[in-house]
Structure formats: C-alpha cells, structure tokens
Amino acid sequence: METKDLYKVLGVSKGASQEEIRRSYRKLARKYHPDANPDNHDAENRFKEIQHAYEILSNPEKRREYDEGPRTFFGSQGTGRGGPGGAGFGGFSDLSDLFGSFGGLGDIFERSGRNRGASLKGEDVTLSVNLKFNDALNGVTTRVTVSVEEECGSCRGTGAAAGTVSRRCPECGGRGVRSRDQGFFALSEPCPRCGGEGAIIEKPCATCGGSGTVRKARQVTVKIPAGAKDGMKIRVAGRGNAGRNGGSPGDLYVVTRVQEHPVFKRRGDDFVVEVPISFVEAALGAEIEVPRPEGGTVKLKLPPGTQDGKQFKVRGGGAPKARTRGTERGDLIVQVSLVVPKKLKRREREILEALAEEREENVREELFKKVGS
Ligand SMILES: [Zn+2]
Ligand SMILES: [Zn+2]
Structure with a gap:
C-alpha cells in the first residue's frame, strides 16, 4: 500500500x-x-x-x-477487512447509516458495529439558543431544556427485562457485524438478527423497550459570556447523551442565535453605527452625541470639513471580547452620513446663495482635469 x-x-x-x-x-x-x-x-x-x-x-x-x-x-x-475492533470496512453498509439522523454528532462505527459489552462515550448534543441583543452583549445565564438519552434505570442499560439476561447472538457470534461480498471488496454490515448489538434480548425491558436507553428532558444552565456573537458554540461538558457501559457522557453544544439590532451592526468585536450629520455640522465641525450599544450616549468630535461616509472610531465602545472574559472590548465605529435639507426657507436660501458667490468654487474641476478635456 x-x-x-x-x-x-x-x-x-x-x-x-x-x-x-x-x-x-x-x-x-x-x-x-x-x-x-x-x-x-x-x-x-x-x-x-x-x-x-x-x-x-x-x-x-x-x-x-x-x-x-x-x-x-x-x-x-x-x-483492511471489516471485523469488530479493527473495523476496516466495518461500521456501515448503506447510505442510510451516513445520512441517518443521529440527533447529535454520533460516531458511525460506534452506532452500527457496537457491542453491548464495550464502554462507549455518549454522543454530543447540539442545540441553539435565541438571545436578545442586550443579553448577548452583557452576558446572561440561561436555562435550556435538552432532550438526552440516559441509561435506562430499570435494566441498567442492558435492555433485558428484570431477572432475564441477554444471550450472545448466534448469527454473528456476538460480533454485531457480518461481511457481505461486493465484488472488489467486502462490506461489513450490522448483523440483521441482533441489529448490530451482538446480543439478543429474549424479554425486552418494559421501560426502554430493549434499547437500554430512555430519553429525558433535562434542564441545563448555560452561561453566555458577555459579547457573545451570533453562531458562537458554547460547550457544556458532560451534558450530552449518557455513555454506555460506564462510558463518559457526551457534551452539550449550545449555538447562539443573536437577535439583530436595527441600528448597531456587529463586525467582529466592533459595532458599526451610521449617524446622520447636517451639512453645516460637516462643514463647520461639531461635537455630537452618538448612541452606544449598551444604552446612553458618547460624545464625538467632528473636525471641520468632515466628508460624507467618513468613519470615526470610539475606542472601547464595541462588544466585550467573549474570549477574554469581557476585560477587553471592541470599538464603536461611527460612520457619518450627510443630511442635505430638502427644503429651504427664503432667508436660508439667501445665505447659501451668498456663500456660493463668496466661494466661486468649481468642485468638478479635478474631475474634468482627470478626464482630460
Ligand atoms: Zn430498560
Ligand atoms: Zn448478531
């Protein structure tokens, strides 16, 4: 090879x-x-x-x-030919195994070639949680309901009714898989007799129907760090599906879905906000107040001659950096947009006409120079 x-x-x-x-x-x-x-x-x-x-x-x-x-x-x-333990082609035989719903990030091998005796880690469970803009910004402790598989208490995970035991599957000899020749190579598939379990339960447990697991809704407390972004994955160790035969439980992954704000747009750890300014403020310069994501305002100084679309940075006005536990913050990016009056009163027009006369400017001079005419 x-x-x-x-x-x-x-x-x-x-x-x-x-x-x-x-x-x-x-x-x-x-x-x-x-x-x-x-x-x-x-x-x-x-x-x-x-x-x-x-x-x-x-x-x-x-x-x-x-x-x-x-x-x-x-x-x-x-x-590699399939066999339990050294599952070269072991594990699955058809696409339904791969496309099948696992309810989590299950391992294909663990699922279809599993053996009742082996201890297996539980599967991870993923769910999403909807957060209000402010909760994501400030951090919040929330409770989620997770549907998890737990070991059946009645049969202690064996799947056999009380007082009975499961016996080794005669079809596969307890391996849980059987080989099927497919021309060039052999595929292993779960044993049809025992369903890949390796054992046959004569009398299934009434509580779990023989699966050895029961589904339970569990409340889990999740701490959302301040500054959590949309799509952030938070791991809660050990709160996924229960393991089998003493295996450790899987983890819970909580994916954040953060409500969009109509004004503040998130960009990394920064927020971007578009703030209108009058053309007089732009020309003369001004000290203006801009809103902050967490409420209140912050003062921003515009220099005389501020151009439309210009961006200003308010340091530390962004979101807490979730990775650094909120000790550092991103910035607030203020992008100004010029507001031109749609209507003028007579006196206002006179003032502007006087201004035009005073300046005698041709703002397109540079443009035509570049065009070359
Ligand atoms: Zn049971
Ligand atoms: Zn079997």
Whole structure:
C-alpha cells in the first residue's frame, strides 16, 4: 500500500481534534461511498483510503503510533477487512447509516458495529439558543431544556427485562457485524438478527423497550459570556447523551442565535453605527452625541470639513471580547452620513446663495482635469 498522508486523505490538519476527524470522515465517506458512486473505481479506491485513514486516526493509540513512525506502521496494515475492533470496512453498509439522523454528532462505527459489552462515550448534543441583543452583549445565564438519552434505570442499560439476561447472538457470534461480498471488496454490515448489538434480548425491558436507553428532558444552565456573537458554540461538558457501559457522557453544544439590532451592526468585536450629520455640522465641525450599544450616549468630535461616509472610531465602545472574559472590548465605529435639507426657507436660501458667490468654487474641476478635456 502506498504511503499516503492519512491526514491529507481525510483533509484535516495534523493537530485535528477527534471531532474534526470524525466530521471530515463522515463528509468524505458519504461522498465516496460505493452506493453513491456505482461502477466508479476511483471513488471506490478513495473510499477505501478514507476508511483506512479513519480507522487509524480515530483511534488515539493507533494515531500516536502513526504519528511516531508512519512507514513501519503502514507495513503492518492490509487494506483492511471489516471485523469488530479493527473495523476496516466495518461500521456501515448503506447510505442510510451516513445520512441517518443521529440527533447529535454520533460516531458511525460506534452506532452500527457496537457491542453491548464495550464502554462507549455518549454522543454530543447540539442545540441553539435565541438571545436578545442586550443579553448577548452583557452576558446572561440561561436555562435550556435538552432532550438526552440516559441509561435506562430499570435494566441498567442492558435492555433485558428484570431477572432475564441477554444471550450472545448466534448469527454473528456476538460480533454485531457480518461481511457481505461486493465484488472488489467486502462490506461489513450490522448483523440483521441482533441489529448490530451482538446480543439478543429474549424479554425486552418494559421501560426502554430493549434499547437500554430512555430519553429525558433535562434542564441545563448555560452561561453566555458577555459579547457573545451570533453562531458562537458554547460547550457544556458532560451534558450530552449518557455513555454506555460506564462510558463518559457526551457534551452539550449550545449555538447562539443573536437577535439583530436595527441600528448597531456587529463586525467582529466592533459595532458599526451610521449617524446622520447636517451639512453645516460637516462643514463647520461639531461635537455630537452618538448612541452606544449598551444604552446612553458618547460624545464625538467632528473636525471641520468632515466628508460624507467618513468613519470615526470610539475606542472601547464595541462588544466585550467573549474570549477574554469581557476585560477587553471592541470599538464603536461611527460612520457619518450627510443630511442635505430638502427644503429651504427664503432667508436660508439667501445665505447659501451668498456663500456660493463668496466661494466661486468649481468642485468638478479635478474631475474634468482627470478626464482630460
Ligand atoms: Zn430498560
Ligand atoms: Zn448478531
């Protein structure tokens, strides 16, 4: 097998997190899955590479070995036939597995090739929370209701009714997968008899129906940092789905949806506000008051001769930088827009006419010079 950079195969950087690796893998596997690319050899080979790369990089121990000495490690790896534990092509057989709804960021391998005995980390759960402009700006502690899978208390996650036990599946011998030849290579699919569990429950638990898990609505307190942006992802460790067989729970990710303000537009940690000024203020210069995002006003000095569209920076008038726990702030960017009177009273017109006479200016002189006429 050629020594290809496994990170490149999955399109991730060397420092990629397990989550990034998993996400990238799922995206690529979907794209190059043989079922989605019938009779396409290139796609098939790509798919094998992707599977192989994921098999190694998704396993922290194998990944470390690979990072330390890729060549020797590669030598000991075949193209990988599916089997439990070393799931070369293990895991799934059809697109529904990849497209299926997971309710979180579930691992394909964990889901379809799982074994009742193995301890598995719970899946992460993602939900979004709507925030008022001011709450996002000042920070807020909010409660969200999360629907999570928890271990069934009646059967302690075994899925078997009280007093009964599950027995090893005779079809797959407890492996949870069976191989299916597909011409060029074999695909593993979840055992149809036991549904990939590796065990058969004679009498399912009445509470959970044999799944071993129950869904519960749980209240979770989430602290939104001051200056939270729209689309910010806040991790609440351990509040996702419960793990199986002693595995740790997944995490909860709360994605912020911040209400738009009619006046203040967010740009990074800055806010931009358009402020009208009169043409007299622009010409003479003025000290004006501009509104601040958190309420109140701040004074801004316009120099004489301020041009339309000019931007001024009010330092520290922006949003608290959520990353630095609000000790630093962005700026307030004031963009002025000239207001020209639509109607003039007689005296006003006379004053302006006198001004025009006084200035005798031709503001288009430069323009025509450039045109060359
Ligand atoms: Zn149960
Ligand atoms: Zn089975």
